[in-house]
Amino acid sequence: MTPQKKNTNEVLHKLEFIDDDKDDIVLIAIKSNMPDYKMAYSLNRYLGVQFKKVLPEISLTENVTAFFRSFIFQDHKNHLIWRLFENKSNYTENDTNEGYSLFKNNEELFAATHYLIPEWKNIDFFILIENTDFLFETEELLEKLQNIKNISTQFVVDIDSLNIKSQKNLIF
DSSP states (O other): OHHHHHHHHHHHHHHHHHHHSGGGEEEEEEEESSOHHHHHHHHHHHHOOOOEEOSSOEEEESSSEEEEOEEEEEETTTTEEEEEEESEEEEEEEEOTTOOOTTSOSSEEEEEEEESSGGGTTOOEEEEEESOOTTOOHHHHHHHHHTSTTEEEEEEEOGGGSOHHHHHHTOO
């Protein structure tokens, strides 16, 4: 009984983290046709950050497992943690549930897309910046993003507007 009680407290602590620390987090949505590695390179070049790929990829498991590529930059000078991550996971999977048939291929492939933050299906990437304070220049960052070729849209997302499941997906 004691271990179960301890696990329950840990879960409650994580939910408290979501509620208490939202004020020092900035979440920026980005729409772009760039692949993830080019996005990280462009941000490194134009923002003066140093995103590095994170392995293993972010994974979500519901009925199927979806993987999302992500990058991190730890800004020790300003005590910030920057995370760049994909919102979409496209994959192909075998469908063998239809039963056997002599007249068709029994292992048909189907494509599916999963979203880390399903409320924003039209968004390709997010930048999550942790430990921000009132001095952090969000508007200046948005202006710099606007000047990067192949970024068509960028804006700040209110974390409170996300459902709790999506908020949990932002805990890395």
